[in-house]
Amino acid sequence: MPKITNRTSSFAIRSYIAVLSARFRTLLQYRAAAFAGFGTQLFWGLIRVMIFEAFYRSSTAPQPMTADEVITYIWLGQAFLVLIPYQGADPDVRAMVRSGNVVYELVRPTNLYFFWYSRAIAQRTAPGVFRALPMFITASLFFNLQMPPSFSATCAWLVSMLFAVLISAAITNLLSISLLWTISGEGLGVLLGSLTWLFSGIIIPLLFFPDWAQTAINILPFRYLMDIPFRFYLGHISPEQIWYHLPFQIAYLIALITAGHLILTRGIRRLVAQGG
Amino acid sequence: MPHIIVENLVKTFQIAQRQPGVWGALRGVMHRNYRQITALDGISFTIEPGELIGYIGPNGAGKSTTVKVLSGILVPDTGRCEILGRVPWKERIAHVAQIGVVFGQRTQLWWDLPVIESFDLLRDIYRVDHHQYAQTRDEMIAILDLESLLDIPVRQLSLGQRMRCDLAAALLHRPSILFLDEPTIGLDVVSKLAVRDFIKRLNQERDVTVILTTHDMDDIEALCTRVMVIGQGQILSDGPLENLRARVTTERRLIVDLEEIEDITDPDASVVLRDGHRVHLTFDPDRIATADLIARITAQHPVRDLFVENTPIEEIISRLYAENH
Amino acid sequence: MTNALRLYMHYLSQSIRSQMQYRVSFIMLSFGHFLTTGIEFLAIASLFARFKHIQGWTLPEVAFLYGLINISFAFADAASRGFDIFGTMVKSGDFDRLLLRPRSTALQLAGHELTLRRVGRLLQGLAVFAWASYTLDISWSAPKIYLVLIAIFGGACLFIGLMVIQATIAFWTTESLELMNTMTYGGVETAQYPLPIYRTWFRKFFTYIVPLACVNYLPALAILERGDPLGFPIALQWCAPLICVIFLIIALQIWKIGVRYYRSTGS
Numbered sequence: 001m002p003k004i005t006n007r008t009s010s011f012a013i014r015s016y017i018a019v020l021s022a023r024f025r026t027l028l029q030y031r032a033a034a035f036a037g038f039g040t041q042l043f044w045g046l047i048r049v050m051i052f053e054a055f056y057r058s059s060t061a062p063q064p065m066t067a068d069e070v071i072t073y074i075w076l077g078q079a080f081l082v083l084i085p086y087q088g089a090d091p092d093v094r095a096m097v098r099s100g101n102v103v104y105e106l107v108r109p110t111n112l113y114f115f116w117y118s119r120a121i122a123q124r125t126a127p128g129v130f131r132a133l134p135m136f137i138t139a140s141l142f143f144n145l146q147m148p149p150s151f152s153a154t155c156a157w158l159v160s161m162l163f164a165v166l167i168s169a170a171i172t173n174l175l176s177i178s179l180l181w182t183i184s185g186e187g188l189g190v191l192l193g194s195l196t197w198l199f200s201g202i203i204i205p206l207l208f209f210p211d212w213a214q215t216a217i218n219i220l221p222f223r224y225l226m227d228i229p230f231r232f233y234l235g236h237i238s239p240e241q242i243w244y245h246l247p248f249q250i251a252y253l254i255a256l257i258t259a260g261h262l263i264l265t266r267g268i269r270r271l272v273a274q275g276g
Numbered sequence: 277m278p279h280i281i282v283e284n285l286v287k288t289f290q291i292a293q294r295q296p297g298v299w300g301a302l303r304g305v306m307h308r309n310y311r312q313i314t315a316l317d318g319i320s321f322t323i324e325p326g327e328l329i330g331y332i333g334p335n336g337a338g339k340s341t342t343v344k345v346l347s348g349i350l351v352p353d354t355g356r357c358e359i360l361g362r363v364p365w366k367e368r369i370a371h372v373a374q375i376g377v378v379f380g381q382r383t384q385l386w387w388d389l390p391v392i393e394s395f396d397l398l399r400d401i402y403r404v405d406h407h408q409y410a411q412t413r414d415e416m417i418a419i420l421d422l423e424s425l426l427d428i429p430v431r432q433l434s435l436g437q438r439m440r441c442d443l444a445a446a447l448l449h450r451p452s453i454l455f456l457d458e459p460t461i462g463l464d465v466v467s468k469l470a471v472r473d474f475i476k477r478l479n480q481e482r483d484v485t486v487i488l489t490t491h492d493m494d495d496i497e498a499l500c501t502r503v504m505v506i507g508q509g510q511i512l513s514d515g516p517l518e519n520l521r522a523r524v525t526t527e528r529r530l531i532v533d534l535e536e537i538e539d540i541t542d543p544d545a546s547v548v549l550r551d552g553h554r555v556h557l558t559f560d561p562d563r564i565a566t567a568d569l570i571a572r573i574t575a576q577h578p579v580r581d582l583f584v585e586n587t588p589i590e591e592i593i594s595r596l597y598a599e600n601h
Numbered sequence: 602m603t604n605a606l607r608l609y610m611h612y613l614s615q616s617i618r619s620q621m622q623y624r625v626s627f628i629m630l631s632f633g634h635f636l637t638t639g640i641e642f643l644a645i646a647s648l649f650a651r652f653k654h655i656q657g658w659t660l661p662e663v664a665f666l667y668g669l670i671n672i673s674f675a676f677a678d679a680a681s682r683g684f685d686i687f688g689t690m691v692k693s694g695d696f697d698r699l700l701l702r703p704r705s706t707a708l709q710l711a712g713h714e715l716t717l718r719r720v721g722r723l724l725q726g727l728a729v730f731a732w733a734s735y736t737l738d739i740s741w742s743a744p745k746i747y748l749v750l751i752a753i754f755g756g757a758c759l760f761i762g763l764m765v766i767q768a769t770i771a772f773w774t775t776e777s778l779e780l781m782n783t784m785t786y787g788g789v790e791t792a793q794y795p796l797p798i799y800r801t802w803f804r805k806f807f808t809y810i811v812p813l814a815c816v817n818y819l820p821a822l823a824i825l826e827r828g829d830p831l832g833f834p835i836a837l838q839w840c841a842p843l844i845c846v847i848f849l850i851i852a853l854q855i856w857k858i859g860v861r862y863y864r865s866t867g868s
Contacts, residue, residue, distance in 0.1 A: 036780040043783040046803070047790055051655075054798035059652040186626060190633030194640050203644045210650055289866070349700045351865045365864065373703035384698055388619035397615055400608045401702050401709075429622070 016118035023126035034130045041135055045078040049143065064207035069234050072146045075139035076230045077202050079132045080161075082124055083168045083225050084202055088189040089176040090120055097179045106268060113261045116176055120169035152239035153232060159242055160229040163249035168225055170256035171196065177260055180267035195220070201227035221252040279453060279485050280323040280346065285355035287316040287341055315341040316352065317509030323487070325452070328479045330500035330517075331489045332593065338509045339489050343455055346487070348372055360452065373402060376446035380458035383442050385430040391441050392426040395448060402449035409448065416444035420474060436467025443474060453485045454478070460492050472498050493589040507597055517589075524592045524599070529585040530557045530569065535578035545569060553580070558587075605708055612712025620717050627718055634721025642667065642729055645793065658795045661736040662825060668730025669749070670792040670817050673756025674785075675723035681761045683713025687768035688778055696863070706860055707765070707853055739824060748820050748839060755842025756816035760785055762845070762852035763811070769852075769859035784811055792817040797830050804831070812848055815841035 049071055056067040065073070088094075093116060096102040105112055139145035148154045171192065178188045197203060199222035206217050206227045217223060228245055231237045237245075290310045315338045323329060333339050344350040345357060348364035348371045357364060364371045378384075385394040399409045417423055420440045430438060439459060446454065456475065460468045476499055478484050490496065496503060496517065503520055505513040513520050530545065532555045540547060540555050544564040549556035559569055566584055573579065620627055645667065649660040678685075687710065690696045699709045739745070767781035788811065796804055796818040807813040815837075822829050823838035 033779065036778070039780050040783050040787075043787055044790070047787060050799050050803065051794055054655050054794070055648060055652040058655050058657075061652070063651060187629040187633070190630060190637070194633065194637045197637065198640045198644065203641065204648060208651055209644075209647045213647075344697070347701055349697050349864060368700065369703045369705075372701050375701075377701050379698075382695070382698070384701075386615065386619065388622055389615055393615060393618075397611055400611045401704055403604065403703070 013118065015115055016122050019119045019122035020126055023122055024129075037127075037131055038134055041078040041081055041131065042138065045075055045135075045139065045143070048074045065205055065234075065236065068144070068146065069236060070205060071144050072234060073201070073205050073230050075135070075143060075145040076233060077226055079135040079139065080164075080226065081202070082127045082131060083164050084196055084200055085124075085168055085172040085175060086193055086197060088172075088193060089179050090116065090123060090172060092119070093176040094179055102180070103271065106271070112268070113173070113177075113257070113264050117169060117173050117257070117260075120172040120176070121165065123172065124165055124169050148233050149235040150239070153235045156237075156239040156242040157229055157233040160224070160232050160245060160249065163246070163253060164225050164229050166253050167221060167249065167256065170253060170260060174256060174260045174263070177264045177267055180264075180271060196222050196225065199223060200225040201230065205230075221256070224249050224252060277325075278322040279325045279327075279360060280321075281356070281358045282322070282346070283320045283356040285316045285319045285342070285345060285352050285357060286314070287338075287345065287350065287352045289313045289315055314509050316345070316355075318355070319506070319509070319511055321504060321511060321514060323485060325485055326479065326483045328475070328486045328499055328501050329488065330496040330503040331487055331506065332491075332493075332496065332503065333506035333512075334597070337506045339506055340457070342506070343377075343457060343487070343489065347375060347377055347455055373449065374451055374453065376449070376451035376454045378439075378442050378446045378454070378456050378459055380439070380456075380461040383430060383438055384445055385438070385441060387431050388429055390427045390429055391422065391433075394430065394441075395445060398445055398448050404449050408450070412448055412450055413444075416447060419477070420444050420470075436463050436470070439463060439467065439471060440474075443471070447478070447484075451484070453487070456486060456488045456490075458490055458492075459488070460490065460495055468492075468494075475499055493593075496589060505593060505596060507600055512596055512600055520596075521586060521589075521592055524595050525587055526560055526562055527558050527587050528561055528566065529587060530559060530566075530573075531555070531583050531585065532557065532573060532577075532579055533581040535580050538577065540573060540577060542569070542572065605704075608704070609708065609712050613715045616712070616715045617717060620714075630718040631721040634718060635725050636721075638671065638722045638725040642725070655794060656798050661733045662821075662827075663794060664729050664733035665737065665825065666795065666817055666821055667793045668726050668728075668733055669752060669821065670756060670789050671722055671726030672730060673753050673816060674760050674789050675719050675726055676753070676757040677760030677764070678722065679716045679719040680711065680757070681764040682716045683710035684761075684764040684768040686713075688771040691771050691863070700860075700864070707856055710768070737825065744839075745824050748823055748842075751842040752816050752820040755845035758849040759812065759816055759845040760788070762849040763788070765849070765852040765856050769856050772859040772863045788813050795821075812841075812844050815844045 052067065052070050052074070056063075056070075093102070096105065105115075136145070140147070148157060175189050175192060179186075199206070199217055199220050201223065206214075206223055209217060224245070228237070228249075232239065232242065289312070291313055292310055317338075319338070319342065331339060331342070341350065345352050346359065346364060348368045351365040359371065360374055362371050362374075384398075385391065386397065389397070395413055398404075399406075404412075417426070420443060422441060422444060425433060425437055425441060430441070433441065443459070459475070460471055463471065472495060475486060475488070479486050479499075486499075488495065488499065500517065502515060503513070503517050504511055505520070513523065529548075532540065534540075534553050534555065537553060540557065542557070545557040545559035547555060548558050559566075570582065570584075573582075642664075645663065646660060649655075649663070653659075655663065687696070696706075699706050702709065734741075763781065763784050767778055767785075770781070771778060788807070791799070791803075791807055792813055796807070796814050799807075804814075808815070819833060819838045819841040821827075823835070829838075
């Protein structure tokens with residue numbers, strides 16, 4: 001775990017706020033894009049809901065989740081889609097690497113990892129207001145998104161969501177950093193992209209995968225992006241279980257940050273050796 | 277019969293205005309203000325075959341809008357335009373087959389392809405007859421000295437090399453009119469001279485009509501027989517470079533290198549710049565003959581060297597704009 | 602026409618050569634596409650392991666639908682890269698260059714790039730399709746082979762048409778393009794399951810407005826020799842894919858309107 005100096009953390013927070021407000025402004029300016037994004041996610045949610053409804057109509061066999069639970073789960077997935085780092089790296093970092101301007105980042109009087117990390121968090125949280133909230137409200141009014149069963153379930157959900165954001169940003173940052181190696185960076189992006197897509201729960205709730213696959217799913221960190229938080233929300237996992245899952249979330253977060261930090265140090269060394 | 281006839285071209289654009297800051301962006305969600313911009317405000321001129329014209333003006337004056345209308349990309353609001361007997365925006369395909377366009381900051385070549393393959397692709401795009409294509413291509417390769425570049429992917433060329441290839445590419449279909457937009461921008465001195473030399477030859481030997489927009493006044497001085505100045509959508513001046521000069525100012529500049537550092541005072545000339553041994557004076561040749569002024573100064577001061585210059589063209593242009601504001 | 606076709610071929614061969622310069626990245630990205638689409642099928646298979654069937658359709662039958670639509674989409678996706686990146690082309694002004702050439706803009710955009718790495722999706726679609734055909738033991742006859750071919754062709758026309766429309770919208774705004782993904786990627790997702798499972802308004806949208814059913818559900822009924830609970834005429838099952846060719850022609854007409862608008866505003 002890298003050391004965070006005072007100066008670094010205040011710089012990171014300032015840059016977080018700067019990026020956050022820039023993202024807000026962009027999102028506001030492109031109002032049509034915000035509507036389009038909302039419409040798109042609504043559409044995807046509807047397709048998935050209809051498919052699951054049809055499956056539940058076709059079979060009476062006992063399933064790992066009830067139809068109502070699955071529907072809520074799907075809408076939560078649409079509302080918090082931004083937690084999946086599916087666009088890969090931070091687009092600004094990507095542009096910097098392409099143009100070679102990334103060398104100027106080395107001049108900054110700060111820990112580069114946390115500077116980029118704060119940007120990644122901003123990237124993951126800014127759309128929250130314009131995508132998550134409207135989707136959440138619309139789905140609960142019209143599409144059967146249900147509320148959490150208890151106050152403690154809500155609390156457990158919120159705590160695990162907080163760490164979902166931090167883990168998601170750490171993965172994004174890892175992808176940004178890997179771009180310092182052009183080709184392998186792209187490859188890692190594709191690979192990690194597929195893995196998160198499948199094992200976060202966005203395609204289907206993870207419990208629907210075959211039982212033999214569950215062990216692998218439980219080992220990977222991706223379920224903490226969606227599946228575990230959502231099941232806290234549903235009350236599908238009892239709220240006390242947060243004390244079991246929280247240490248795992250923290251451990252994954254530390255592991256991802258440490259890995260990112262190590263790779264970044266190597267990447268910088270490589271960049272400097274090449275002379276930019 | 278003129279190559280290009282332009283009468284009273286008008287083009288306006290609508291631009292959505294955005295307010296600054298988060299609050300402004302929020303208000304922008306509610307309603308948006310539009311501002312109308314008149315890019316061309318009644319432009320007229322004619323261009324004869326074989327002319328080499330400099331078209332200059334500051335950014336946003338309407339230069340690129342004019343080029344876009346003349347090359348058939350953009351449809352104007354009102355006005356007439358006929359090029360080689362055609363209305364560019366009505367018969368786009370027939371029109372663009374007759375013209376060549378080079379943008380200094382962009383390339384029309386394919387980034388990942390070797391130069392020669394880009395040429396071959398252009399042959400098929402322009403439907404150039406194979407025999408004629410081979411002939412033109414070989415001529416261009418010889419004149420622009422491209423032989424060693426042909427097998428290199430465009431992305432690996434230097435800016436100067438790329439510009440030479442782009443010039444060749446724009447001429448493969450033997451257009452009779454060539455539009456050049458900042459062809460020397462960013463080039464090193466050697467490439468700049470090569471490009472200028474090529475444009476001059478093209479114009480003189482092949483009679484290609486050339487319309488050149490540029491910020492580089494040396495291009496204009498070196499090449500253009502006629503200069504059109506545009507400002508705020510209107511043609512401010514049109515004619516030979518000397519006329520433009522005469523219209524704005526007849527002033528000349530005398531630059532003297534003295535043996536010792538000292539002051540020069542003269543009733544008919546004023547000092548504009550002093551730089552060590554060198555002194556810049558301006559004078560009006562109508563008030564005092566150049567020879568007389570030189571005689572007077574050399575008599576009073578020990579002079580190592582001296583020379584007379586016209587007022588720099590940049591200064592002329594900026595005065596022209598000042599007049600028109 | 603033949604001249605245009607020759608130029609298109611020339612474009613394609615150059616595009617392939619350019620991409621071959623980045624061989625490692627090509628192999629990696631194709632593999633990535635293969636993996637991503639493969640993973641989606643894994644999810645579908647998992648659901649069938651739990652539910653056994655979806656309104657009477659078994660996994661191999663759904664795999665048939667899945668393979669068919671993914672093959673079409675892979676072709677369309679590879680061929681319409683120019684339209685896909687059109688928004689950025691308008692923003693950067695690169696579209697002007699196409700207007701400066703004596704060819705139709707649609708032809709030049711179509712020739713922009715043939716994206717080879719989409720071969721990943723194609724291979725995956727073919728693999729699933731082959732598995733489905735083998736498992737279902739389809740008795741292949743000449744008419745059925747013809748129907749599969751025109752279904753793939755019609756599907757490609759439909760998706761290219763959608764991408765042309767998406768590009769046309771970019772003349773007005775580059776902001777709302779994401780919404781068109783609901784019809785392209787969303788269409789692929791939708792067509793992976795049989796049409797009757799969806800709600801009526803949704804079915805009607807993907808039959809009459811975006812004729813997706815014509816290249817997937819309807820021809821699949823004929824090939825799998827299944828009854829149709831929605832009661833479309835049998836004859837339609839055999840010629841429906843051609844409707845999508847008309848769809849593409851209409852899309853290209855709309856494109857022309859967009860170009861006209863661009864040339865009068867020059868945004």
